[in-house]
Amino acid sequence: MSQHHLILRIISKILIPPILLYAFYVQFHGDFGPGGGFQAGVIFAVGIILYALVFGLEGAQKVAPPSVVQVFMAFGVLLYAGVGVATLLLGGNFLSYDVLHPDLAHHSGQHYGILAVELGVGITVASVMISLFYSFAGRNAEIDDEDW
Amino acid sequence: MFDAILPHLPILQVIVPLIAAPLAMMIWRPNAAWGFTLVVTWATFGLAILLLQQVLAQGVIIYELGDWPSPFGIVYQVDAVNAFVVLIISSIAALVTTYAREGILKEIQGRNQTLFYAVFLLCVSGLLGVTITGDAFNVFVFLEISSLSTYVMVALGAQRDKRALSSSISYLIMGTIGATFFVIGIGLLYMATGTLNMADLADRISNLGDSRMVRAAFAFIVVGLGLKLAVFPLHLWLPNAYTYAPSPVTAFLAATSTKVAVYTLMRFIFTVFGTRFAFQEATLMYLFMPLALVGMFIPSLVALYQVNIKRMLAYSSVAQIGYMLLGISLASVLSVSAATVHLFNHALMKAALFMALGAVVYRLGNASIHTLQGLGKQMPWTMAAFVGGGLSLIGVPLTVGFVSKWLLIQSAFEADMWWLALLIVLSSLIAVLYVWRVIEQAYLQPIPEGRAVKEAPLSLLIPMWVLVLANFYFGIDASLTTRVATQAAEGLLGMGGAP
Secondary structure, eight states, X not given: OTTSOHHHHXXXXXXHHXXXXXXXXXXXXXXXXXXXXXXXXXXXXXXXXXXXXXHOHHHHHHHSOHHHHHHHHHHHHHHHHHHHHHHHHTTSOTTOGGGGXXXXXXXXXXXXXXXXXXXXXHHHHHHHHHHHHHHHHTOOOOOOGGGO | OHHHXXXXXXXXXXXXXXXXXXXXXXXXXXXXXXXXXXXXXXXXXXXXXXXXXXXXXXXXXXXXGGGOOXXXXXXXXXXXXXXXXXXXXXXXXXXXHHHHHHHHHHHSOTHHHHHHHHXXXXXXXXXXXXXXXXXXXXXXHHHHHHHHHHHHHHHXXXXXXXXXXXXHHHHHHHHHHHXXXXXXXXXXXXXXXXXXXXXXXXXXXXXXXXXXXXXXXXXXXXXXXXXXXXXXXGOTHXXXXXXXXXXXXXXXXXXXXXXXXXXXXXIIIIIIIOSOSHXXXXXXXXXXXXXXXXXXXXXXXXXXXXXXXXXXXXXXXXXXXXXXXXXXXHOSHXXXXXXXXXXXXXXXXXXXXXXXXXXXXXXXXXXXXXXXXXHHHHSHHHHHHHHHHHXXXXXXXXXXXXXXXXXXXXXXXXXXXXXXXXXXXXXXXHHHHHHHHHHIIIIXXXXXXXXXXXXXXHHHHHHHHHHHHHHHHHHHOOHHHHHHHHHHHHHHXXXXXXX
């Protein structure tokens, strides 16, 4: 395996870091330009999936072990909901970001709130994409007739 | 502390199980995840009781998410109907969790056990969200959260029977078609009115008058929800999904998921569209009523011939949905309150029955009618619970089944349709037949040779009997449920502006 597809391997080695970096750009620039958590998560996951396609599933699973991916999947949701709970605890309604940083003139509370929420979306989307790929790539053989 | 959470009850209702779901997933030990789920579902039940009290005392509660005011942002709007359905869902969720531990340990393996609790909590939160929200698109989102998690829960039955996988797929296909139709309907409504808030929609539709687009939206929404709630010709996914799902899942689904769809249908028909246009009225009269009547009889007759008792009860669920639809189609305060009461009552009886069957499956591995032979002597408490639930299903006086049928028959007389009352009684007679089949096998047949089974463990029996006793309690003292349901029906018909 390691002797074949030399060009593919070199090119993807060159491409993967910019892909991951671009994912972060889309993530954190999401409130000023097109982008946001969902797109960023997908791009980030593409970096890992490309690695798995070219260098094999085992290598990718060393970088992102399935159990860790599962934890991140849950963590993203928690981050999103956690922002909502934080606003509740600070005395506002659920997800009313203004209470996070009560500077109403510049809406900076809104800014921090959406940033954290989108980060949660990004983490969950990336982990879900990766674990979807794992479960398809690591699938066992077809079910036998007798199993039915 | 207590005062601090009171204004946030509507959102906490949804958010507590929603946050608990990923947490449960991160707990790797099945028993710990179960304990956690147990605490969360009972807490949700407590919140639901507080919410219902608050609504009955203060009237409609409106909660703005992110402080965006009503027609622009998403609001949660809670009145007597929502609060009542929320109470049904959360109470059944709490009891099913109490019941689930042993069954899940046996029917699901390894890591999937903890994942099951995460998915279960997601489903609970989705169902509660559908019920509580006042935003039409939000309904769709939560409907999909609950449906997707339901497909997973049905598929988890694959360890006991591989057919769970194919029934989950067919449920997924039908459910997705339903959701698509529903969202197309919402889209058309948005095109016609430019709003997604239910109260605002109702307002604008009544100003807009009758138009072809509103009619199309109405048709799409009714068909989409019809698939979700398994109205008679659209029910094909239901029997398989209920039969092959793990037993605690069946008990939960039978008691809650179709109920939420019925609630959503009532909300859209009465609150959003209103019944004052000829088209809507004709739909109720010439589409819903015949379907309800056919639905009361054909699935009951099919139930008579089932060998698998879980499947038999699933068909009986389809028939029971006929009664609810009949209540909706008569569109009077009495009939709608009958339908609402039946939501609650049917949840009680079906959860009790499926829990009893779950105990049989727990001990004997299947729910075939031949397995039940002589079981009345070997598992007396379980079978007695089945008889209790069965009596309620038939509608014997002093059970909740009688209360809903009595109200339904009264509303039939009120609408001058005495023949409807006759049909309701006739269809109940079919229920007598299929419940009797089970009783005959369990009590009058000898115990098969060489079979030694013990009674089900207490953790299964206690929630089961709580439900059976609730069947009788609310059957004898129906004042609480009928009062809430009447208030709910008045709210539904009043807000939509009955003629």
